[in-house]
Amino acid sequence: MGFLERVPQLDDVIARLECAARLEELQSIIEWLRDYYAVDDMVYHWVSSNGTQYGCGTYDPKWVARYLEKGYLRVDPVVIGCYQRFHPVDWKRLDWSGKAARAFMTDAMAHGIGNQGYSIPIRGPNGQFALFTVSHTCADDEWARFTELNRRDLILLAHYFNQTALKLEPGRKPEATQPLSPREVETMTLLAVGYSRAQVADTLSISEHTLRVYIESARFKLGALNTTHAVARAMARGQIVV
Amino acid sequence: MGFLERVPQLDDVIARLECAARLEELQSIIEWLRDYYAVDDMVYHWVSSNGTQYGCGTYDPKWVARYLEKGYLRVDPVVIGCYQRFHPVDWKRLDWSGKAARAFMTDAMAHGIGNQGYSIPIRGPNGQFALFTVSHTCADDEWARFTELNRRDLILLAHYFNQTALKLEPGRKPEATQPLSPREVETMTLLAVGYSRAQVADTLSISEHTLRVYIESARFKLGALNTTHAVARAMARGQIVV
DNA sequence: TACACCCTCACCAGAATTGGGGAGTTGGAA
DNA sequence: TTCCAACTCCCCAATTCTGGTGAGGGTGTA
Numbered sequence: 001m002g003f004l005e006r007v008p009q010l011d012d013v014i015a016r017l018e019c020a021a022r023l024e025e026l027q028s029i030i031e032w033l034r035d036y037y038a039v040d041d042m043v044y045h046w047v048s049s050n051g052t053q054y055g056c057g058t059y060d061p062k063w064v065a066r067y068l069e070k071g072y073l074r075v076d077p078v079v080i081g082c083y084q085r086f087h088p089v090d091w092k093r094l095d096w097s098g099k100a101a102r103a104f105m106t107d108a109m110a111h112g113i114g115n116q117g118y119s120i121p122i123r124g125p126n127g128q129f130a131l132f133t134v135s136h137t138c139a140d141d142e143w144a145r146f147t148e149l150n151r152r153d154l155i156l157l158a159h160y161f162n163q164t165a166l167k168l169e170p171g172r173k174p175e176a177t178q179p180l181s182p183r184e185v186e187t188m189t190l191l192a193v194g195y196s197r198a199q200v201a202d203t204l205s206i207s208e209h210t211l212r213v214y215i216e217s218a219r220f221k222l223g224a225l226n227t228t229h230a231v232a233r234a235m236a237r238g239q240i241v242v
Numbered sequence: 243m244g245f246l247e248r249v250p251q252l253d254d255v256i257a258r259l260e261c262a263a264r265l266e267e268l269q270s271i272i273e274w275l276r277d278y279y280a281v282d283d284m285v286y287h288w289v290s291s292n293g294t295q296y297g298c299g300t301y302d303p304k305w306v307a308r309y310l311e312k313g314y315l316r317v318d319p320v321v322i323g324c325y326q327r328f329h330p331v332d333w334k335r336l337d338w339s340g341k342a343a344r345a346f347m348t349d350a351m352a353h354g355i356g357n358q359g360y361s362i363p364i365r366g367p368n369g370q371f372a373l374f375t376v377s378h379t380c381a382d383d384e385w386a387r388f389t390e391l392n393r394r395d396l397i398l399l400a401h402y403f404n405q406t407a408l409k410l411e412p413g414r415k416p417e418a419t420q421p422l423s424p425r426e427v428e429t430m431t432l433l434a435v436g437y438s439r440a441q442v443a444d445t446l447s448i449s450e451h452t453l454r455v456y457i458e459s460a461r462f463k464l465g466a467l468n469t470t471h472a473v474a475r476a477m478a479r480g481q482i483v484v
Numbered sequence: 485t486a487c488a489c490c491c492t493c494a495c496c497a498g499a500a501t502t503g504g505g506g507a508g509t510t511g512g513a514a
Numbered sequence: 515t516t517c518c519a520a521c522t523c524c525c526c527a528a529t530t531c532t533g534g535t536g537a538g539g540g541t542g543t544a
Binding site for chain 1: 252256289325326327328329364365366370371394397398401404405408433434435436437438466467468469470471473474477478479480481483
């Protein structure tokens with residue numbers, strides 16, 4: 001029935017990804033894929049809401065170390081650009097203006113990063129954000145052909161890499177997200193869309209005193225220091241929909 | 243090179259999706275897919291951050307109307323469950339306890355919704371959230387075989403449906419996201435992690451007066467009514483990373 | 485050279501939020 | 515039944531936030 005049932009190699013890779021019991025295994029899989037596609041580099045990089053980072057890929061370790069040391073995460077136009085969009089994006093279409101971005105690019109080039117790149121952003125609840133990137137050194141038209149041909153492979157691979165990485169994420173369980181009660185959810189939601197406490201209380205037809213109890217209890221459950229923090233956490237954890 | 247280059251039918255559907263110039267075309271494509279996979283129903287449903295909803299699919303219009311009228315969006319365990327996870331999920335694995343959920347299920351059954359279902363959540367920045375769902379009436383083992391076989395097709399289709407829907411979304415352009423200055427980003431970020439204004443000013447080594455200017459200007463740029471709203475918007479739009 | 489934007493600082497008064505208390509009802513779960 | 519969690523209401527005082535206006539120096543672009 002399925003479109004894809006006749007592609008044993010994709011099946012194999014996905015099966016290997018799904019069976020992986022340790023994050024280290026992803027490294028060998030991604031190296032295999034790099035060779036299969038005959039590109040310079042292939043990288044899966046994931047950032048969770050609490051700042052945890054994990055990555056596997058074929059970048060020069062020196063470049064990875066420098067990237068972390070320099071805090072390039074907040075400069076890299078690939079990360080910034082992908083953070084704000086959903087679709088796979090060619091590096092050429094990103095915003096490389098700005099002093100910091102250009103300095104970053106020359107530094108990357110000096111460390112052997114290819115002039116072409118294609119990155120697939122992946123998002124999940126709890127502010128999860130991951131990138132699956134392919135990079136290469138070649139001419140524009142050759143790169144266009146490559147991405148056109150392999151886009152769908154890469155989307156699927158990005159998805160399964162992320163699935164496996166999330167499954168194996170070590171610091172996942174401790175975040176025992178305490179569920180909010182319906183009233184607390186309503187309260188947080190209305191606060192997140194700009195209502196003042198008085199307006200929220202009015203909207204929910206309860207007294208402002210009662211409302212404060214909800215804010216307090218939600219704040220406690222979310223481990224937040226103040227109302228703004230509580231709303232931010234509730235959003236980041238996907239407990240409210242704004 | 244690519245794993246998938248030999249699957250012309252998937253190419254065709256994706257090409258049709260990418261060429262679509264109007265949301266109505268998605269409807270005929272999804273009907274075609276429903277027939278191709280020989281399932282009861284197939285639905286793409288998307289909710290944007292401003293509450294806009296869009297859907298196309300093969301559900302009975304009466305059920306869709308009832309769903310909207312009853313506000314089932316906030317009751318439906320499929321939506322609630324998928325909102326908090328990233329991976330495709332079988333309906334059987336969702337939490338159907340709770341009075342509201344059970345009432346919803348019997349109502350859905352009465353409207354001819356299948357007993358089996360498989361939903362793929364899709365997420366983007368700006369709180370975008372979409373669901374691609376396949377539903378059918380059959381036995382558990384038959385359904386397990388179906389999902390096992392077609393999971394990857396469905397992931398790709400979900401992706402391309404979402405891509406097209408976002409591209410065609412009418413209320414998308416007006417959201418001219420005004421970029422925040424570095425200081426404004428720092429301010430919003432620190433507020434989002436629970437710092438008080440005094441703490442933020444201290445951390446940034448500026449006076450609290452200055453800090454207020456940033457908050458005010460960020461609030462203005464974000465079109466926010468207060469600080470909490472500004473932080474929520476900055477987060478939802480991916481302008482700060484918490 | 486303008487112009488625009490960013491960063492920095494200041495004043496003031498009113499409005500809103502916050503941190504502690506305590507207490508009663510309801511409905512579902514053990 | 516008993517217990518717990520959720521929902522509702524109330525007081526008070528200190529702290530914090532908000533809204534408006536003004537002003538100077540730096541940097542980069544047109």
